[in-house]
Structure formats: C-alpha cells, structure tokens
Amino acid sequence: MGIKERKEKHKEDLRQRILDAAKDLFLKDGYEATSIRKIAEKIEFSPTTIYLYYKDKADIMYALHQEGFKLLGSQFGVLQHVSEPFERLKAMGRVYMSFALSNPDFYELMFIMKEPIEFVKAHCHDEEWEEGEQAFTALILTVDQCKAAGYFTSFDTTTFALNVWSLMHGLCSLKLQGHLDHMATTKAHMLEEGDWLEKTFEGFIAMLNSLK
Amino acid sequence: MGIKERKEKHKEDLRQRILDAAKDLFLKDGYEATSIRKIAEKIEFSPTTIYLYYKDKADIMYALHQEGFKLLGSQFGVLQHVSEPFERLKAMGRVYMSFALSNPDFYELMFIMKEPIEFVKAHCHDEEWEEGEQAFTALILTVDQCKAAGYFTSFDTTTFALNVWSLMHGLCSLKLQGHLDHMATTKAHMLEEGDWLEKTFEGFIAMLNSLK
DNA sequence: TTCATTTTATTAACACTGTTAATTATGTTT
DNA sequence: AAACATAATTAACAGTGTTAATAAAATGAA
Incomplete structure (x- = not known):
C-alpha cells in the first residue's frame, strides 16, 4: 500500500x-x-x-543549526583537494572566516549561542552529532599531516588544533559582535585605516609560518 | 540647600x-x-x-556590563606589578581565563552578547567606553614591552595583541558554550582524560615561547 | 456506504515578556 | 492652604513559547 x-x-x-x-x-x-x-x-x-x-523552538533551531554545519562541511569538503597540508590549513582558516562573515546568523547559531548545543546534550545523547565533529576531525587530520611535513613538530596535535580553532573562532566572534570595529574606531593608534580582521588573520598566518 | x-x-x-x-x-x-x-x-x-x-532593559544590562569591566580591570590592575613583560603577558592570559570561568555570566554579557555593545554604539557616541578599552590598552602595552624585550620582534604590536585576545576569547567562549567539553566526550582520541582548557592554554604558552 | 477509530489541525487559554500612556499619590514651594 | 513638580502606580498594548481541550479530516472495518 x-x-x-x-x-x-x-x-x-x-x-x-x-x-x-x-x-x-x-x-x-x-x-x-x-x-x-x-x-x-x-x-x-x-x-x-x-x-x-x-518538539519546541529549540528543536527547530537545532535543525537549522544542522543545516549550517552541512553548509560549512561542504565548503570544507573542497579543501580535501589541496594536497599540501600547510596550504590546506591556511585555506581552512580562510574558508572558516569567510563562512562566518557570509553567514553571520548561521555562525552565531552554530558556535556562539548555547541553545542548540544544549538541545544536543538533552536529546541527542547518542552519537548523532556527525556534522559538527566532522569539521573538527578534518582540522585535526590536517594538523597531523602538517606535523608529518615538518610543521609544529614540538606540539601535541589536538592541543594545537584547539588553539587554531580557538583563535579563528575568537577572531570571527569579535568581528561579528562588533568588538573589532569598535576597537578600531576608538583606539587612537589604530586609526591608520585598514581591515583589522584581514590584518589579524595575516598575522596569524605569519605566526604559523614562524612555528615551522 | x-x-x-x-x-x-x-x-x-x-x-x-x-x-x-x-x-x-x-x-x-x-x-x-x-x-x-x-x-x-x-x-x-x-x-x-x-x-x-x-531607559530600558538594555540600559540596565549595559550598567551591569560596566560593572563586569570594572571587575576585570581591577584584576588586570594587579598585574602591573609583574615587571617582566612576557611573564605579565602570560599572567594576563591566566587572569582573563580565570575571570571568564569564575564569572561566566559577566563574561557572556561583556564579550559574547551583542546587546550591550549595541547600546554603547547607540547611546555612548562620545568616548565613554573607558573600562573596556583600558584592558585592551594594557594588552597592547604589554605586547609592546615584550617586543622591546626581544619577543615577537617580527610582528606588528596591534595585530599580535588582537591575535592573543582572539585566541583567549575563542578558548574561553568555546569552553563556556560547552563546545570544548563536547568535543572531549565525543571524539574518541580525546578520551585520555584531561582538562582541555588547561592543556590548550599551556599549548598557547608554548607557542608564544617558540615565537621568541 | 456507514460507523468507529485514529490522525491531524485548530481554538482558547496560561503565564510570561518589554514597554508606553494616563492617572494617582507624594512632597516641595509659594 | 493652594499650586506645582516629582515620583510611583495602574491599565493596557503587543508580543512571546507552550499546553489542554476541541473540532475536523482521513482512515479502518462492518
């Protein structure tokens, strides 16, 4: 039937x-x-x-938050074709940043608000978190490959990956929440014009380069 | 009268x-x-x-958010007595982290929520943001002194300071929002027990050391 | 086809929220 | 004591998420 x-x-x-x-x-x-x-x-x-x-509004927001992770996942997916691990790591940073800026509401829902992740903790007790972990797994893998290629050799992989994620997340958050622009307009010695998000990211890349 | x-x-x-x-x-x-x-x-x-x-609820929250910055400021204040700049920078990180963990609601109000900073943008058009900038100024100063002492010599001060802030803010945010613990419980290769906030921070310090 | 049952959707209501306009109470000054 | 200014209140508006009780529709068996 x-x-x-x-x-x-x-x-x-x-x-x-x-x-x-x-x-x-x-x-x-x-x-x-x-x-x-x-x-x-x-x-x-x-x-x-x-x-x-x-079930409730949080349920809907969780579904939306999953859509966001699918989108980020698909953008991360294409990076698999960048064979050189350090190049891929840098590209991941750019993609992450670009995703955050292009989809601020999604980013907020995925990484800043606590509502959806509390829904996960409350209702998805099993292992249904795939989308989110996948991106982090990709980062860990890339850091591992970087280490194999001679980068960051003195650092623990997971710890280093968490540092990279923290920095990128912090940078994007501060930008989205307006703190970055606020500092740029109020601090006198920052008035030399310029996109501080971009500059800071470039500084981060420079740091990574120094850590080889 | x-x-x-x-x-x-x-x-x-x-x-x-x-x-x-x-x-x-x-x-x-x-x-x-x-x-x-x-x-x-x-x-x-x-x-x-x-x-x-x-004026409204946002006004009250702004006042609360100012109290938070006063508290953080007072905790940063005592660091002025740490003369060695690199030691002071590391201590600042610890104090920032400790503040975030001990006062999660304040931290959220000060750095995560957008409500108070939108209130600032809307009503404090002048230069009344002292509390917030003070902490960032202290960071910039310390980075500058680190450079004078031979650290991070190849980096721009403001850019480097923004990187440090971003990393610390990202780390604290991920911790407070539950993402860090979530990764720890779901990712298999992270099951070796351990406080990932602490470990990641130590990794950050190690990175800074390598950047001398 | 008709009747009973299950599924789906609706109305009404609860207990809240921030906020404003109109009104009353309070205290000060002439 | 009367007039005025300030302070505080009540009533109301326009929303919010959510639940219980009711109505409508679709399905099953007789």
Missing part, C-alpha cells in the same frame, strides 16, 4: 516547509524574530500545528 | 538598588530570567518605576 508512504512523505514535506519558513525568517531577521507564530503564518497553518512536527 | 542633595542621593540610591537587584537575578538565573518585573518585585516597586531610572 503506497498510501501510507504518501502520507509519510506529506508529513515529511510539511516538516520541511516549516524548516524552510523558519530559515527564511531566521536569515532575514535573526533568532528572536523567528517566532512560532510567524513561522505558522508563513506556511498558513495554526501555530500549534508546528508542535506536531517539532 | 541640602534638601536637593539628599533627594539626588535618594534617587541615586534607588538607581543602585535597581542595579543590585538586577545583578542578583542576573548572576543567579542569567540574562533572560532577569526581567523588569522580577527586578521590581525584588525592590518592592512597580515595574514601570524602573523606567524612571533606566
């Missing part, structure tokens, strides 16, 4: 329509403005209907 | 009582749970009275 399948598909369809509507609102107006009622209005359903497809 | 002064003092008193109540709630239950109504109940006033002393 194909009827049940068609129903299942219909159900899955509506689930997706809810997510699409939520994504639209989220990317346009941010987290707060993405209310259950507005999502419902967009898909022309009653607000409470949404609760038949998602 | 001392009456007017006493009235002024009374007004300033209530303003402080509001802030204290807000601080209590904020440190106990976080940002969201600190509602105007709860603050009002705590000081036994009507909710709307608060609007006679603070």
